[in-house]
Amino acid sequence: MIEDTSANILKHADENDSADIHTDQTIIVVEHLGKSFGDNCVLRDIDFTVEKGDVTCIIGPSGSGKSTLLRCINLFESPSVGRVKFHNEDITHTKRPDEYRKRVGMVFQQFNLFNNFTVLGNCMVGLKHVLHKKSNEAREIAMQYLKRVGMESFVKAKPRQLSGGQKQRVAIARALCMSPEVILFDEPTSALDPEMVGEVLNVMKQLAADGLTMIVVTHEMQFAREVANKVVFMENGVIVEQGSPEQIFMHPQKERTAEFLRRAQ
Amino acid sequence: MIIEILKEYYPMLFKGVGYTLLVALVGTVIGLLIGILIGTYRTMPKPKNKFLRAMKRVGDFLLAAYIEVFRGTPMMVQAMVIFWGFALLNGGATLDVTVSGLIIVSINTGAYMAEIVRGGVISIDSGQFEGAHAIGMGHGKTMFYIVIPQALRNILPSIANEFIINIKDTSVLNVIGFTELFFQARTIVSINYQTFATYLLVAIIYFVLTFGISMLLRFVERKMDGKKNFKVLGSQNMDADSFVREEGGIG
Numbered sequence: 473m474i475e476d477t478s479a480n481i482l483k484h485a486d487e488n489d490s491a492d493i494h495t496d497q498t499i500i501v502v503e504h505l506g507k508s509f510g511d512n513c514v515l516r517d518i519d520f521t522v523e524k525g526d527v528t529c530i531i532g533p534s535g536s537g538k539s540t541l542l543r544c545i546n547l548f549e550s551p552s553v554g555r556v557k558f559h560n561e562d563i564t565h566t567k568r569p570d571e572y573r574k575r576v577g578m579v580f581q582q583f584n585l586f587n588n589f590t591v592l593g594n595c596m597v598g599l600k601h602v603l604h605k606k607s608n609e610a611r612e613i614a615m616q617y618l619k620r621v622g623m624e625s626f627v628k629a630k631p632r633q634l635s636g637g638q639k640q641r642v643a644i645a646r647a648l649c650m651s652p653e654v655i656l657f658d659e660p661t662s663a664l665d666p667e668m669v670g671e672v673l674n675v676m677k678q679l680a681a682d683g684l685t686m687i688v689v690t691h692e693m694q695f696a697r698e699v700a701n702k703v704v705f706m707e708n709g710v711i712v713e714q715g716s717p718e719q720i721f722m723h724p725q726k727e728r729t730a731e732f733l734r735r736a737q
Numbered sequence: 738m739i740i741e742i743l744k745e746y747y748p749m750l751f752k753g754v755g756y757t758l759l760v761a762l763v764g765t766v767i768g769l770l771i772g773i774l775i776g777t778y779r780t781m782p783k784p785k786n787k788f789l790r791a792m793k794r795v796g797d798f799l800l801a802a803y804i805e806v807f808r809g810t811p812m813m814v815q816a817m818v819i820f821w822g823f824a825l826l827n828g829g830a831t832l833d834v835t836v837s838g839l840i841i842v843s844i845n846t847g848a849y850m851a852e853i854v855r856g857g858v859i860s861i862d863s864g865q866f867e868g869a870h871a872i873g874m875g876h877g878k879t880m881f882y883i884v885i886p887q888a889l890r891n892i893l894p895s896i897a898n899e900f901i902i903n904i905k906d907t908s909v910l911n912v913i914g915f916t917e918l919f920f921q922a923r924t925i926v927s928i929n930y931q932t933f934a935t936y937l938l939v940a941i942i943y944f945v946l947t948f949g950i951s952m953l954l955r956f957v958e959r960k961m962d963g964k965k966n967f968k969v970l971g972s973q974n975m976d977a978d979s980f981v982r983e984e985g986g987i988g
Contacts, residue, residue, distance in 0.1 A: 546871065567785070569870075570875040571873070574873030578871035586868060588883065588890070590967075601874070602873045626967075628967045628970070629967040630963065630967070647871070649872075
């Protein structure tokens with residue numbers, strides 16, 4: 473009788489495992505996600521999981537749906553089918569996307585710094601008005617992260633007075649200020665000239681080394697190879713292949729992956 | 738001649754200028770607030786709930802009707818309709834003329850401002866909205882802290898325009914007996930019969946008011962653009978001078 477029960481529990485646990493691979497470490501699970509704009513199907517049947525501390529790089533040719541996938545995860549786009557789960561809770565159609573986005577930061581290709589604020593103001597506005605911190609505390613936190621990205625001497629500058637790389641570092645600091653559990657990077661270096669790419673990637677490498685969970689859509693193969701622990705290769709709205717950087721870069725299973733990497737490098 | 742009129746009737750003219758400025762200023766400010774509220778409401782994302790979505794559509798319709806009606810009829814007629822309409826509903830008791838004037842100019846300006854603010858909001862890059870949403874701001878906070886301040890800077894010339902138009906157009910309020918500048922001029926003429934000189938004087942006063950205000954608002958615009966330089970704090974390892982950029986041609 474007792475044995476039966478424990479066997480049942482075990483069996484049950486097994487079933488759970490196979491149906492749902494959620495663990496305490498899992499932050500985001502994307503399940504069968506699809507997105508179409510009218511007749512145009514941009515994403516199909518996307519599945520992947522992000523664990524705490526993961527650096528996931530999404531690579532692939534332009535127009536393969538990488539950015540749309542990231543925007544679906546942040547609920548900027550509403551997925552047409554499938555689910556996005558955050559800490560095992562389905563947030564796909566949540567009524568409060570703002571609450572969810574407090575915990576999931578985003579860094580944009582075009583920086584999107586607030587033009588009406590200084591560098592410091594950009595970092596403080598969320599702390600003050602979203603997390604309701606006092607001004608002093610907000611300033612301290614903002615300064616701490618601006619130092620981390622090496623922009624502390626520019627606190628008084630307005631965004632239009634900064635170079636692209638500097639803007640992007642401020643944008644990263646702004647995202648960090650909210651202490652999100654994961655930060656989504658949407659081609660963070662694509663709008664930068666080659667010299668500035670390095671300064672932004674260095675900051676991101678440092679963050680990865682410090683254990684920040686990141687999902688990075690990028691064309692920087694070198695970065696993906698060195699920093700990521702998961703690489704997702706997408707084309708035409710589907711995940712062609714995903715695995716460790718070694719698997720994808722050294723031993724790609726699909727011919728298409730190999731071809732893309734040959735051309736990209 | 739003009740100087741004499743000014744000397745003799747300055748208390749009346751002064752009062753007229755005061756009321757004209759009061760109603761134009763209050764009307765523009767309240768009109769702007771109405772415009773901001775409507776602009777925020779109209780740019781709200783579609784609610785997911787069906788009932789709320791229907792309510793939003795009703796609200797949109799009412800606001801569109803308000804804007805079209807008040808833009809589509811003369812303020813002089815609106816003043817009469819509101820003033821006497823109120824009297825009719827209250828058994829003959831009229832609303833205080835000053836209060837009526839303020840209400841009429843405010844809601845009339847609001848109709849124009851709603852469209853001006855909407856134009857200002859549309860002109861803001863969608864990246865500003867997304868940046869704000871990405872740090873967990875809802876629509877209200879996004880508008881209040883990020884979008885409206887930038888939109889206001891962009892529409893400041895149009896706001897100045899409305900203010901100047903209001904200074905001139907309050908003259909139509911004389912039909913309900915509001916003692917603004919034009920009303921005072923008519924009163925003075927009925928006393929001294931110097932029609933040309935009196936109205937010339939009033940024209941000069943109107944021009945001084947509007948020109949002063951356009952100067953003032955241009956000054957405000959420059960202030961809002963802020964300094965062109967900024968200080969780099971600390972010396973770091975970098976060549977600080979190279980980061981102090983002179984900025985050319987923006988704003």
